[in-house]
Amino acid sequence: MGQDAKAEVTRDMVEKMLACFDKLSSPDGVLTVELRGNGLFVLNPKTGTYETVGIARMSPAMDHLR
Numbered sequence: 001m002g003q004d005a006k007a008e009v010t011r012d013m014v015e016k017m018l019a020c021f022d023k024l025s026s027p028d029g030v031l032t033v034e035l036r037g038n039g040l041f042v043l044n045p046k047t048g049t050y051e052t053v054g055i056a057r058m059s060p061a062m063d064h065l066r
Contacts, residue, residue: 005035008056013040016053024051 017031024042025031032043034050038057041050 007035007040008038009040010054010056013054013056017042020051 017033020042021031024044026045032045033053034041034043038055040053040055042053043049044051
């Protein structure tokens with residue numbers, strides 16, 4: 001563990017995590033999340049790949065997309 005991280009999470013992101021919790025949690029009931037930049041991702045233990053939960057807000061570097 002050893003690393004602290006801070007993430008902004010919207011209601012939609014929490015609801016998505018709850019909706020996919022049973023599918024994406026480990027057999028012992030733990031959901032593994034990863035914060036990359038502004039994005040929050042959940043590890044799919046069956047495929048070993050990360051699924052996107054969402055982005056709470058766009059980073060300033062992406063302002064041109066608004």
